[in-house]
Amino acid sequence: MNEKKGIIIAGAVVGIISVLLVKFGNPVNMGFCIACFIRDIAGGIGMHRAPIVQYIRPEIIGLVLGAFIISMKSKEFQAKGGSSPFTRFVLGIGVMIGALMFLGCPLRMVLRLAGGDLNAILGIAGFVVGIFVGVYFLNKGFNLKRNYNLPKFEGYLFPIVNLGLFVLLLSGFSMLIFSEEGPGSMHAPIWIALFAGLIVGILAQKTRLCMVGGTRDMIMFKDSYLLSGFLAILIFAFIGNLILGYFNLGFAEQPVAHTDGLWNFLGMVLVGWGSVLLGGCPLRQLILAGEGNADSAVTVMGSLIGAAIAHNFGLASSPAGATTNGKVAVLICLVLVILISLANSEILISKKTLTKSRNN
Numbered sequence: 590m591n592e593k594k595g596i597i598i599a600g601a602v603v604g605i606i607s608v609l610l611v612k613f614g615n616p617v618n619m620g621f622c623i624a625c626f627i628r629d630i631a632g633g634i635g636m637h638r639a640p641i642v643q644y645i646r647p648e649i650i651g652l653v654l655g656a657f658i659i660s661m662k663s664k665e666f667q668a669k670g671g672s673s674p675f676t677r678f679v680l681g682i683g684v685m686i687g688a689l690m691f692l693g694c695p696l697r698m699v700l701r702l703a704g705g706d707l708n709a710i711l712g713i714a715g716f717v718v719g720i721f722v723g724v725y726f727l728n729k730g731f732n733l734k735r736n737y738n739l740p741k742f743e744g745y746l747f748p749i750v751n752l753g754l755f756v757l758l759l760s761g762f763s764m765l766i767f768s769e770e771g772p773g774s775m776h777a778p779i780w781i782a783l784f785a786g787l788i789v790g791i792l793a794q795k796t797r798l799c800m801v802g803g804t805r806d807m808i809m810f811k812d813s814y815l816l817s818g819f820l821a822i823l824i825f826a827f828i829g830n831l832i833l834g835y836f837n838l839g840f841a842e843q844p845v846a847h848t849d850g851l852w853n854f855l856g857m858v859l860v861g862w863g864s865v866l867l868g869g870c871p872l873r874q875l876i877l878a879g880e881g882n883a884d885s886a887v888t889v890m891g892s893l894i895g896a897a898i899a900h901n902f903g904l905a906s907s908p909a910g911a912t913t914n915g916k917v918a919v920l921i922c923l924v925l926v927i928l929i930s931l932a933n934s935e936i937l938i939s940k941k942t943l944t945k946s947r948n949n
Contacts, residue, residue, distance in 0.1 A: 614777045794879070
């Protein structure tokens with residue numbers, strides 16, 4: 590009971606912080622969005638040239654450093670990796686493409702609903718369907734094989750890279766690119782954003798906050814522990830939006846969103862399914878990377894590349910709707926996720942091997 594109370598309190602704090610970040614300058618319904626912020630960072634370091642989504646988001650850096658600091662303090666830091674790293678990299682690309690079709694990660698999906706954006710309902714429906722499919726393959730023995738202990742410095746590298754990026758941001762490094770208009774130009778002050786990220790990183794590390802894990806555990810074990818954290822985010826962000834006047838109920842004219850229901854749905858099917866295979870949502874991957882998990886760091890790098898691909902090839906949606914290129918990319922990624930699911934499901938592989946041996 591105490592554990593559930595802890596994650597509810599953590600969710601409440603995350604919901605309140607998310608709304609306050611909007612008050613301090615972040616886009617509406619985007620106090621926190623892992624996919625959007627990684628996309629902005631990709632633009633900020635010149636990996637894509639979409640002029641309205643380029644900025645080094647301190648919230649992401651804070652998440653990683655918060656998880657790193659608290660895991661070191663609690664002796665939970667462990668450098669490990671080697672579990673199908675390239676498959677994870679590819680899945681990271683796919684999850685990002687799905688998220689940028691919907692225009693948000695699972696965390697932003699909840700925040701969009703808390704702000705009155707009813708398009709998020711279709712995203713949630715797709716997300717749950719994707720998780721159901723992913724759980725089906727988990728029950729068929731899907732796994733990406735074991736990981737191994739690595740030298741500690743391997744686990745330190747990802748936090749070090751994030752710290753270095755923050756130093757570049759503070760120094761005003763001339764090679765960084767910042768949007769002058771659009772969502773990328775809207776941001777909270779650097780130190781406030783970093784502090785917010787540190788708090789959320791610490792809370793997410795201590796409670797294992799994960800939207801994908803919560804839905805998966807509810808489906809598989811009827812365990813509502815993780816899901817209760819996101820319900821708390823929804824409720825407290827909703828209250829915060831009402832108090833500050835950000836709540837706007839409806840489908841049309843929502844901030845950084847579109848009304849193409851089918852592709853909102855399919856984009857989040859891809860996010861849910863891919864994240865189940867990876868073992869956690871984009872937020873969880875950042876926290877694990879901060880704890881020393883090199884496989885999660887590889888997944889985050891895949892997400893960074895996925896964001897660059899999405900904007901360089903016109904795959905990302907906009908308030909005008911989904912692009913043709915984006916629709917094709919989501920379908921291709923869904924096929925790829927099917928192949929990865931089949932290729933790594935032990936029961937299905939065993940049946941195929943048994944059938945072949947009988948035929949011989």
